[in-house]
Structure formats: C-alpha cells, structure tokens
Amino acid sequence: MAERSSFVVVANRLPVDEVIVDGERQWRPSPGGLVTALHPVLAEQRGTWIGWAGGAGEAPEPFELEGIRIHPVPLSAEELERYYEGQSNATIWPLYHDAVETPVYKRRWREAYRIVNQRFAQAAADVAAEGATVWVQDYQLQLVPAMLREMRPDLRIGFFLHIPFPPIELFMQMPFRAEILRGLLGADLVGFQQRLAAQNFVRLARHLLGLRYEGQSIQVDGRKVKAGAFPISIDTADMERMAADPGVQARAKQIRAELGDPETVILGVDRLDYTKGIELRLKAFRELLADGKLAVPEAVMVQVATPSRERVEHYQTLRVKVEREVGRINGEFGRVGMPAVHYLHQSYSRTELAALYLAADVMMVTPLRDGMNLVAKEYVACRASGGGALVLSEFAGAATELKQAFLCNPHDPDGVKDALLRAVGAEPSELKRRMRVMQRHLRTHDVAEWARTFLNELGVTEREPAPEA
Numbered sequence: 295m296a297e298r299s300s301f302v303v304v305a306n307r308l309p310v311d312e313v314i315v316d317g318e319r320q321w322r323p324s325p326g327g328l329v330t331a332l333h334p335v336l337a338e339q340r341g342t343w344i345g346w347a348g349g350a351g352e353a354p355e356p357f358e359l360e361g362i363r364i365h366p367v368p369l370s371a372e373e374l375e376r377y378y379e380g381q382s383n384a385t386i387w388p389l390y391h392d393a394v395e396t397p398v399y400k401r402r403w404r405e406a407y408r409i410v411n412q413r414f415a416q417a418a419a420d421v422a423a424e425g426a427t428v429w430v431q432d433y434q435l436q437l438v439p440a441m442l443r444e445m446r447p448d449l450r451i452g453f454f455l456h457i458p459f460p461p462i463e464l465f466m467q468m469p470f471r472a473e474i475l476r477g478l479l480g481a482d483l484v485g486f487q488q489r490l491a492a493q494n495f496v497r498l499a500r501h502l503l504g505l506r507y508e509g510q511s512i513q514v515d516g517r518k519v520k521a522g523a524f525p526i527s528i529d530t531a532d533m534e535r536m537a538a539d540p541g542v543q544a545r546a547k548q549i550r551a552e553l554g555d556p557e558t559v560i561l562g563v564d565r566l567d568y569t570k571g572i573e574l575r576l577k578a579f580r581e582l583l584a585d586g587k588l589a590v591p592e593a594v595m596v597q598v599a600t601p602s603r604e605r606v607e608h609y610q611t612l613r614v615k616v617e618r619e620v621g622r623i624n625g626e627f628g629r630v631g632m633p634a635v636h637y638l639h640q641s642y643s644r645t646e647l648a649a650l651y652l653a654a655d656v657m658m659v660t661p662l663r664d665g666m667n668l669v670a671k672e673y674v675a676c677r678a679s680g681g682g683a684l685v686l687s688e689f690a691g692a693a694t695e696l697k698q699a700f701l702c703n704p705h706d707p708d709g710v711k712d713a714l715l716r717a718v719g720a721e722p723s724e725l726k727r728r729m730r731v732m733q734r735h736l737r738t739h740d741v742a743e744w745a746r747t748f749l750n751e752l753g754v755t756e757r758e759p760a761p762e763a
C-alpha cells in the first residue's frame with residue numbers, strides 16, 4: 295500500500311493546472327492563496343491533497359508535485375452536470391448567497407452529490423494515516439466529514455466553509471437539510487468566514503436536530519463539535535512584492551496609457567457571477583455619466599469578468615445581461631476609440647492582475663453577498679504607495695475587516711453612486727490614511743495566519759514531526 299499521510303486536504307479542485315508540453319500532459323501548481331498557505335504544512339507532514347483535476351472521465355494517477363502528493367478524484371460527465379453544476383452551483387451556491395438567484399432543487403442532483411461526496415470521503419479514508427488530520431474545504435463537500443468519521447473515527451476532521459452560511463429561514467428550504475447538517479457535524483471543528491455564520495450554524499443545530507450547545511460548542515453523540523469564525527485572507531507579502539516589481543509598475547503605466555491616460559480609472563475584477571453585483575455597478579456608473587457627475591474620457595471603467603460555470607443557466611443569463619449593459623453604456627457614452635467601459639471576459643496572470651490593481655484609482659467590489667472577497671484584499675495589498683480607493687459592499691465578508699473602505703449597500707443604487715463619487719473625489723491624504731490602516735491589518739492577518747489559527751483550534755500543533763513511514 296502507498297505511504298499514508300498524516301495531513302490531508304480534501305477540496306473540490308486540486309491546486310494544479312494541466313499543461314501540454316510537446317504533446318505530453320504535465321502538471322503545474324495553480325496559483326492560489328489556499329495552497330500557498332497550506333504548502334508548508336503539507337510539505338512538512340507528508341501531506342496529500344485530494345480533489346478533482348478538471349474534465350470528465352477517468353482521473354490521472356496520483357502523483358507528487360513540489361513536495362505535495364496529489365490524489366485526483368474522477369467525475370463522470372453526468373456527475374459534473376449533477377454534482378458540480380447542479381447541486382453545488384445551482385442549488386447550494388444561490389441558497390447560501392441569500393438566494394439572490396432562485397435555488398433549483400432536483401432529486402437527481404442530490405443523489406449525485408451524495409455519491410461524489412462518498413467518493414471523496416473514501417479517498418481520504420484510504421490515504422490518511424492512523425490519527426491523521428483531514429481538512430475538508432467548502433460547500434461542494436459538506437457530507438464528507440460525517441462520511442469520513444463513520445469510516446475512520448480515529449481521524450481529526452476539520453471543515454471550512456469559504457462561502458456564507460445562511461440564516462435558519464433560508465437553510466430550511468433545502469430538501470435534504472438534516473443530512474447536510476449532520477454531514478458538517480461529522481467534523482471536530484467547523485470554520486466559517488464570519489461570526490454570524492457560525493452563530494447561524496449552532497442555532498440551526500438546535501433548531502433542526504434539537505442539539506444542545508454552549509457558546510460555539512455543540513454536543514453531538516457524546517462528542518463536542520466546535521464552530522468558529524476564521525476569516526480567510528491572501529498572501530499579503532507576495533502581493534506587495536508583485537506590486538513593487540518594476541516590470542509590474544511599468545505595465546500599470548502602460549495600461550493607463552492604453553486607456554488614454556484618464557484622470558480616473560475605475561476597476562472591477564470578479565468571476566462572472568450574479569453574487570458579485572457587476573450589473574448594479576455598471577448601472578451606477580451609467581447613471582453617474584447620465585447625471586453628468588462623471589464624464590468620458592476623464593473617467594473610464596475596466597471590468598474584468600472571469601468566465602465561470604458557463605454551463606449553468608443562471609450564469610448564462612447573467613452574461614447576457616452584463617454584456618447588454620456594457621453595450622448600452624458604450625453606445626450612449628463612448629466615442630470612437632474611447633469606450634466608457636472596457637469589458638474583459640478573460641483570465642489573467644497574477645502579475646497582469648497586480649498591474650491592473652496598480653493602474654486603478656478606484657476599485658469597485660460590490661457583491662450582493664460574498665463569503666470574503668479576496669479581490670478587495672488584493673487591491674489593498676497592492677497599493678503600498680498609498681493611493682487608490684476601495685468601494686466595498688457591506689455584504690462582503692471583507693467589510694468586517696476593511697472598515698476604512700468606502701462602504702456601501704449594493705441594494706441601494708444611490709448609496710453605491712454616492713460611495714463611488716466620494717471615492718473619486720477624496721483627497722489623496724485621506725486615501726493614503728485609509729489604505730495604510732487596511733494594509734497594516736492585512737500584513738498581520740494573511741492567509742498563513744488564517745491556516746495556522748484554524749489548525750491550532752483543531753488541535754494540530756505547529757511543526758508536529760511526520761511519523762515514520
């Protein structure tokens with residue numbers, strides 16, 4: 295049998311990208327905060343990452359990359375449609391985001407979700423050493439903790455939810471709600487982005503299953519399940535380094551020049567997702583142009599809308615609406631060679647994103663609901679020179695920490711317009727002061743600190759020696 299791991303991460307996606315070199319398949323680490331944060335623990339503890347490699351059909355054989363064992367889990371084309379696009383992204387995703395789009399409930403999706411969760415749990419049970427720690431990530435895998443505990447009661451199991459956890463009234467819509475809740479309660483520690491989400495969870499345990507709790511600790515079958523808030527963050531130092539790179543700074547200047555050196559560059563960077571409030575942001579910009587409060591070419595907007603979950607209907611509808619709005623704004627306010635909105639439905643490298651952040655005077659992050667929103671944190675970390683303004687929705691988890699942003703209620707168009715105008719008109723000294731406070735916060739609250747805090751609470755002491763194979 296292959297050597298087992300004393301630390302295992304289970305996530306829907308693997309932290310690797312497939313690349314074809316000379317007609318041969320190779321794997322490259324995919325950039326991401328989570329893997330960066332967990333890399334030291336994974337490398338130290340003979341760690342394994344279990345996840346889906348993308349695509350349908352057979353999974354690649356397990357392999358090792360940069361000291362991490364990669365254990366791919368297969369998804370069939372039907373499972374991809376039912377477990378990933380259906381149950382995860384057309385049922386749970388909208389329901390947990392305040393039902394800003396109507397969740398769709400289908401029995402066959404639930405069944406696929408159970409089957410795939412069982413597969414991930416089995417993979418974890420197979421690779422985890424006796425007494426190992428297993429950290430399960432996110433809403434796609436909420437049944438895994440209980441399934442895993444059933445097979446391997448010796449394990450220490452953590453679960454972290456990257457998205458919001460809804461209030462009881464919304465959660466109660468879910469047809470297999472008790473099963474989901476029991477799935478999560480299989481963990482020893484259930485982590486959330488926000489204190490309120492953890493409260494929703496413990497209250498739900500009492501409401502739905504009649505379980506007793508004290509503080510954030512729930513009594514389940516003679517065990518204690520702890521709930522808590524662990525706001526995720528970014529690799530702040532890495533972002534700062536990137537922003538200080540002369541090549542990135544030159545690229546930022548070039549971007550501004552390509553935009554016609556406007557006085558104000560307003561930027562949005564989001565997955566093309568209906569939770570992100572892209573439409574309302576565009577509408578706020580259009581109304582300010584119509585009111586004469588902003589004008590092209592002095593002010594231009596750049597909206598990066600990363601392709602996401604493109605086969606899910608909600609996402610297809612959103613794309614049509616966003617692109618119609620961009621067309622309308624450019625039709626009414628653009629000039630030849632001078633669009634009002636530069637719309638980019640593309641993925642970018644980390645350095646190009648950093649250059650965009652550096653080029654932007656105002657960053658608009660206006661989700662209707664968001665677990666955290668790392669883009670907001672990345673923008674702040676990039677602005678070491680002190681300029682730049684962040685307009686931030688109160689409904690993003692990041693708003694709890696980034697209090698010096700220009701906060702707004704995305705449901706109130708006038709409030710969004712007002713926040714944008716205040717950001718555009720703010721004095722440089724005020725902007726610097728706001729940025730400095732937020733940067734200080736991110737330097738101490740980075741993604742490594744997030745992982746450390748969660749794992750400490752789970753009882754994983756730092757630098758535990760890896761057991762002999």
Ligand code: ADP
Pocket residue numbers: 563564565598599600640641642643644647666667668669670672
């Ligand atoms: P979500 O997890 O819902 O997509 P976040 O804002 O928390 O939202 O995280 C998005 C991450 O994806 C950020 O790290 C951001 O830099 C990255 N990202 C967003 N758009 C792009 C893009 N077009 N190309 C590359 N990376 C992107």
Ligand code: F6P
Pocket residue numbers: 307432456457602603
């Ligand atoms: O933030 C939630 C999340 O599902 C992440 O886990 C993921 O990296 C991101 O959104 C993109 O989603 P997907 O994996 O569906 O492309």
